[in-house]
Amino acid sequence: MESYDLTVIGRGLSSLLYLKKFYDSKNNHNKKVLIIESSKQIPEKFISAWQGPGIIDLEKEFGLSYLQSWNDIFVGDSDLKIDRNIYPFFYATFEYKKIINDLLNFLSSRDITLKYEKVLSLTENENKVVIDAKNTYFSDYVVNSAIDLSGTSLDNEMMQIFTGTKIRTSLKHGRESATIMEFKKNEQDILFFYELPLDEHEILVETTTFSSKKTIEDLKKIHQDRLEQYGEFEVLSKEKGKIPMTTKIKSSRSRRVINIGTIGGFVRASSGYSLLRSAKWAAKNGSLPFEKIEIKTNGINQWLDKIFLKAIKSFPSKSPEIFLSLFSAKNLKPLIRFLADHDKYFDRFNVISNSPKKIMINAIFK
16 A cells, blocks of 8 residues: 655646645655656646736746746737836746756655556545546545536636747747737637737747637648748747636535646636746745645635626637726736736726726626
8 A cells, every 4th residue: 555645646847846845844854745647757748927016936936947038018900009018017928848857857856756647536535535647546635637526517618718829930920929819700719819029030920719609720821820920930839728717616625635737726717828837836835834724715816707707708709809908007017926926906907997877888888
């Protein structure tokens, strides 16, 4: 019988950030930990976050080195172009595979066992959690980021669906700013391009939709047309994904099992971002005794996200106006802190004040 002090299900970023802080505590240095992951393959993708004053410093707190960063951002459509310098904040992107390997290398000096198996079920008893996989394991506690125990149906829920390609262009592509959202006119769903110039020739190009009906397949031609605007290029890597944009997924825990990551409600419903929320939670709770770990949701932000989702679902053709209005604000600091999940009451008030009133009020009563 294999028994552990702690078992982490899923080798994703939220799990490893938690373990990094778990082992920062001297009380945990001799703890015996098991990580169970279903796949040996680590996806090649990019993950991004806002950084700056008042926002958790990912490099300082976790040793995460970003690939590139930008003080200049762009948001716009065919009619309105918004170029903004966001200093002292910046937008940073990370290579997911690299930061996962960096965290695993840090943890390799600890008493950690990594097994590649599919977890079939968890059974929580009075003194242990029984983990049924290829083998059976016993653990005092479980941090779970992979097995959805809630049974929450996401049918008809809004999804952020994207396909992306990192390319190397033959000629200099000429982009310097990070394009956060460049909207393409579309009556049925929100559709936009997201582009991050990594150097003079390399650029990440993503095509994204917020939709409850579209699939990645629906984006392929639009994405290919966008890539062809760069002339001759070499494909360096590809990525694709679906991220739930819903307030239905609730943070939860029992006495011995805590759900984190996407299944634990760590994805910000209004944006699809999860890195900063995961990092903030890990920094606060990683070194605490398991019984003192908190799972809390910001009720005000949850409500604002719910109204936002109703707005973009009810009025998709007008939804770009929400983002254009927010990024046109004289002071972007409150919006960035809001998007980064590090906002205060006055930041929320500022975001509400800069939102298009008619669309948001209609969404409330929809």
